[in-house]
Amino acid sequence: MELKSLTIDAARSAVQERNTSAADLAEAFYDKIENDDPKIGAYLTLSKERALAKAEEIDELAEKGERLPLLGGVPVAIKDVMVTKGVRTTAGSKILGNYVPPYDCTAVARLEAAGAIVLGKLNCDEFAMGSSNENSAWKPVHNPRDLSRVPGGSSGGAAAAVAADMAVAALGSDTGGSIRQPASFCGVVGLMPTYGRVSRYGLIAFASSLDHIGPLTKTVGDAAILLGVIAGRDPMDSTSAEVPVPNYVAELEKPVSGLKIGVAKEYFGEGLDAEVRKSVEAAIQKLAELGCEIVEVSLPHTKYAIPTYYIVATAEASANLARFDGVRYGFRAPEARTLSAMYRGTRNRGFGAEVKRRIMLGTYALSAGYYDAYYLKAQRVRTLLTRDFEEVFKRVDAIVTPTSPTPAFKLGEKVDDPLAMYLADIYTVTADLAGIPGISVPCAESRDKLPIGLQLLGKHFDEATILRVAHAYEQAA
Amino acid sequence: MKVTEKDVAYVADLANLDLTQAERDRMVRDLNSILEYIGSLNELDTTNVPPMAQISDRLGVDESRRGSERFAYASREDVLEGLRKSLPHDVALANAPDSDGTFFEVPKVIER
Numbered sequence: 001m002e003l004k005s006l007t008i009d010a011a012r013s014a015v016q017e018r019n020t021s022a023a024d025l026a027e028a029f030y031d032k033i034e035n036d037d038p039k040i041g042a043y044l045t046l047s048k049e050r051a052l053a054k055a056e057e058i059d060e061l062a063e064k065g066e067r068l069p070l071l072g073g074v075p076v077a078i079k080d081v082m083v084t085k086g087v088r089t090t091a092g093s094k095i096l097g098n099y100v101p102p103y104d105c106t107a108v109a110r111l112e113a114a115g116a117i118v119l120g121k122l123n124c125d126e127f128a129m130g131s132s133n134e135n136s137a138w139k140p141v142h143n144p145r146d147l148s149r150v151p152g153g154s155s156g157g158a159a160a161a162v163a164a165d166m167a168v169a170a171l172g173s174d175t176g177g178s179i180r181q182p183a184s185f186c187g188v189v190g191l192m193p194t195y196g197r198v199s200r201y202g203l204i205a206f207a208s209s210l211d212h213i214g215p216l217t218k219t220v221g222d223a224a225i226l227l228g229v230i231a232g233r234d235p236m237d238s239t240s241a242e243v244p245v246p247n248y249v250a251e252l253e254k255p256v257s258g259l260k261i262g263v264a265k266e267y268f269g270e271g272l273d274a275e276v277r278k279s280v281e282a283a284i285q286k287l288a289e290l291g292c293e294i295v296e297v298s299l300p301h302t303k304y305a306i307p308t309y310y311i312v313a314t315a316e317a318s319a320n321l322a323r324f325d326g327v328r329y330g331f332r333a334p335e336a337r338t339l340s341a342m343y344r345g346t347r348n349r350g351f352g353a354e355v356k357r358r359i360m361l362g363t364y365a366l367s368a369g370y371y372d373a374y375y376l377k378a379q380r381v382r383t384l385l386t387r388d389f390e391e392v393f394k395r396v397d398a399i400v401t402p403t404s405p406t407p408a409f410k411l412g413e414k415v416d417d418p419l420a421m422y423l424a425d426i427y428t429v430t431a432d433l434a435g436i437p438g439i440s441v442p443c444a445e446s447r448d449k450l451p452i453g454l455q456l457l458g459k460h461f462d463e464a465t466i467l468r469v470a471h472a473y474e475q476a477a
Numbered sequence: 478m479k480v481t482e483k484d485v486a487y488v489a490d491l492a493n494l495d496l497t498q499a500e501r502d503r504m505v506r507d508l509n510s511i512l513e514y515i516g517s518l519n520e521l522d523t524t525n526v527p528p529m530a531q532i533s534d535r536l537g538v539d540e541s542r543r544g545s546e547r548f549a550y551a552s553r554e555d556v557l558e559g560l561r562k563s564l565p566h567d568v569a570l571a572n573a574p575d576s577d578g579t580f581f582e583v584p585k586v587i588e589r
Contacts, residue, residue: 102568195532209531238551307515329572339586344495363492379528435532
């Protein structure tokens with residue numbers, strides 16, 4: 001079976017019509033991973049036993065001629081920040097190097113309930129903190145399009161696995177751009193749903209008010225299918241919203257003609273690579289040709305998004321990561337003689353440099369005397385950033401921007417300059433802060449054959465519109 | 478506000494991190510460079526802008542109710558094992574670096 005460009009429906013149909021079996025298809029992916037992944041580094045752990053058990057279940061259904069569920073037999077992979085019962089889950093960190101969770105993340109459980117075959121766990125920046133995947137404690141990920149370049153981050157393994165046909169689709173997580181930016185670097189589709197659209201239960205927390213789970217896929221249609229499976233209220237996550245889930249796939253085919261698409265000048269300023277600008281401008285022209293009305297808008301507080309994010313996200317991270325103390329699970333510094341020395345030794349040796357940097361920044365911002373100046377200030381600016389979108393969405397149905405200011409950069413290029421690395425998320429973080437959905441869809445290639453991504457941002461709980469526009473663009477491009 | 482080595486040592490202490498001298502030096506540099514950038518937030522007058530902790534503040538809440546009652550959709554009955562069963566003892570201890578089978582074990586807390 002040809003794995004290249006294999007979509008969800010094609011994989012499911014092949015298993016349904018018994019052109020292949022779910023087990024054979026999974027094995028074909030494992031062969032591909034064995035051959036190709038040593039040079040890419042997308043996978044951290046393979047869950048072969050679990051995958052083949054599920055495949056057997058699906059094959060029994062297919063043999064009986066029963067209609068397979070939506071993802072029946074479809075091989076997928078999961079970013080290593082989502083817990084999987086019985087399958088090692090590290091969050092890309094040494095501190096969870098030997099952690100085998102006793103329960104499943106809701107999003108993963110929903111994929112499996114819909115028949116998906118979970119091939120394994122995908123490499124990522126440690127605790128999803130990074131924009132290049134170079135903060136993984138285990139190994140870097142190489143961009144399948146150019147092995148000397150990063151795949152983006154933090155869902156770098158997820159984007160690379162889908163781009164290199166080592167999974168039909170993947171689940172990633174996005175706190176500041178971690179689904180959309182790697183999707184754009186690797187030339188795949190990445191969707192961050194509205195905050196509360198998808199349960200976070202079983203997602204190892206980085207910044208709880210900003211963390212989102214979402215799909216990385218080869219097509220917009222596949223992203224719509226996966227979102228439909230994982231979306232919806234989950235009593236195990238009190239922030240998951242009680243908002244009806246539409247049929248995203250049916251919504252894709254509605255016309256885009258007459259939709260108003262905003263273009264915000266703040267997303268086309270200093271720092272935007274000339275080739276990326278040209279490609280995104282051409283894409284906007286294409287949307288106009290499809291009958292969309294292009295409207296100039298302004299999101300005046302945009303330049304404050306990165307500073308706001310690095311206070312809010314690190315403050316929440318410093319609290320969330322306090323649970324890693326070497327007592328109940330994970331790594332423990334073995335030589336410590338006192339409890340206090342055990343905590344400190346465990347955390348100092350268990351966490352990598354970027355994680356420590358963010359814990360320190362967050363702890364500082366929350367500490368006595370600085371709380372008002374930093375944390376409270378950032379929360380107030382977060383309101384302003386959210387109001388910017390609320391104003392603009394009174395006039396337009398979606399906003400179009402570049403996903404990232406540049407195509408994929410070289411491994412090692414930004415590791416010594418945290419601030420430069422943070423700016424890789426300049427066009428993606430604002431959506432996380434405002435809780436609105438965003439999708440990155442491939443729109444062009446640079447002269448160096450590197451993918452360039454187009455980002456569409458939508459109203460709260462209106463993934464249907466951005467999926468529809470992205471789909472129309474993808475079909476026309 | 479300039480972050481000093483003393484501040485770094487104090488914050489590392491709060492965060493239960495035992496930084497090496499090299500890590501402390503690097504941290505002074507990095508925190509100052511990041512905080513200088515973050516200082517741009519002070520260009521904005523936010524006197525009358527309410528802080529936002531959660532996007533859920535704006536979505537799905539019952540506006541006719543007050544306080545935490547507004548988030549009634551997010552609550553559940555307070556019953557034993559309401560949403561899922563507690564983990565069996567052995568499963569809860571399975572990932573422990575050190576355990577006697579009943580409790581998690583840690584180094585001595587009080588020196589005699």
